[in-house]
Amino acid sequence: MPMFKAPFNGYSVKFSPFYESRLAVATAQNFGILGNGRIHVLELAPGAPGVTESVAYDTADAVYDVCWSESHDSVLVAAIGDGSVKIYDTALPPPSNPIRSFQEHGREVHSVDYNPTRRDSFLTSSWDDTVKLWAMDRPASIRTFKEHAYCVYQATWNPKHGDVFASASGDCTLRIWDVREPGSTMIIPAHDFELLSCDWNKYDDCILATSSVDKTIKVWDVRSYRVPLAVLNGHGYAVKKVKFSPHRRNLIASCSYDMTVCLWDYMVEDALVGRYDHHTEFAVGIDMSVLVEGLMASTGWDELVYVWQQGMDPRAS
């Protein structure tokens, strides 16, 4: 299966929503603590095992997350450690990149998510406790959502509702927002420890999953949020990212500081349906392809990016 060795520690990997063979990877030097960052755009070679880098962009600080535009096939947005949000167009020559840089966050930007239904805006979440809403055609952010009392690790759009998003924060709450409302519409005290990630079920817009430092993943229904629908135990350390499958209703992928990537079916009793231990350092980035069913990608602090088909060994070449 294809594998790519980056010079820096991996932080995030995302499949392109336009091309099944294209990925973007966010990396950071020295584990994201001090140093530069780099964004790689990778192409999977057709038929042959292997990944080639089509372009890379250097940044002056760590890159913690990256996402593809849903409206322009060559545009990607990066969340940078210096608080800036940068937009790159891979169709333009490297000297003209980044095409935009927004400096509004007061601290590290930790996640970025492009609106999948309206395709005209994106969200960033930051360690300055805020979430910001941006549109491609605006010179500045449209709105800032300030309610969390600690770092916001991830903000994710609802896959079916263009005005609704969720945010997971270190203040141990999950908040649901409607961009037209002045405040959050729902506060779910989801875990007893910091939340690190959240994602919506792609087939049921009321269900979402959260992952936390308490090593668990919880699945919630916003219509009855007092108790979780499911609690998924199995990771040995904090669960860094959680992601619902774009193809299967009940399937969840997660990656953790225990260096494994896990697959879960939250509707069955033995929820853990797959475990991959191919990373030799913290696994911190994961994605599932929207265009190819079962195609997964992960990255971690071992500077490796793996792309593999579910059920296969990521290391098998």
Place this chain on the structure above:
Amino acid sequence: MASQPAGGSPPKPWEQEGNTSGPNPFRPPSNTSTAGSVEASGTANPGEVVSSVNRTNTAANMNALSRPVPTRPWEQQSYGTTMGGYGSNLGVNSGYGSGTYGSALGGYGGGMYGGSSMYRGGYGGAGGLYGSSGMYGGGGMYNSSYGGTMGGYGMGMGSGMGMGMGMGMGMGPYGGQDPNDPFNQPPSPPGFWISFLRVMQGAVNFFGRVAMLIDQNTQAFHMFMSALLQLFDRGGMLYGELARFVLRMLGVRTKPRKMQQPPQGPNGLPLPHQPHGNQNYIEGPKTAVPGGGGGWDNVWGN
């Protein structure tokens, strides 16, 4: 941004399916763009720059959370408040110097993102050790010499208990970068204090990020520390064994054995420097094997 299919990305797999779980609690989506829908709702607030000052205040006002919220590792309360006196020597915009900013130990970056008024210069630095003493912190000091167009800078620093250090600093923009600068000075290379503050900012960033990592990964950190302790423990045992071995090689017996046969030199004489030579000399014949070639009986015989 040019090349793209007009309709955006291909349809998602879940878009072909209806929502089967019944009604949802969300308001129906607007038919405009995201920006349009935010603006129509009156909640738009374009281009808001987030500073740590704003952050702390709004969190306190709007947060409906009842549980205690962890302190940010990079702005742990340290000795900032006890150093006192910040805000007293600020320049024009005293608003940034006092209150939350100061008490958060000139919290990281509080001054850096000082909002729009920073462009009018004269905003002084944080409290803490230096700022409050009036040595460096006075915005007024720089304002007076630069005609108010160049922001003063000040800084506060304190060694705290938490991460070992907590620092705060603020910088005014250079005169030349001020769009309203009547003198239009060219930007000068950063002075010593500016570069020093930048280095300090790097240090704050560093410790902040390390702390965040530990935050996210408490169990791993705990395991790491216990592994380290265990290693030291093992190391101590190993060192003990090693020391015993070396001492033995040097001939030091940690436990002197009794009833031992003395080693013999040529002619059956005890070796020089044998520590127990005398004793063995006396007792030797008694313990010698009768008839043995090395026995003491034969020394005087023949």
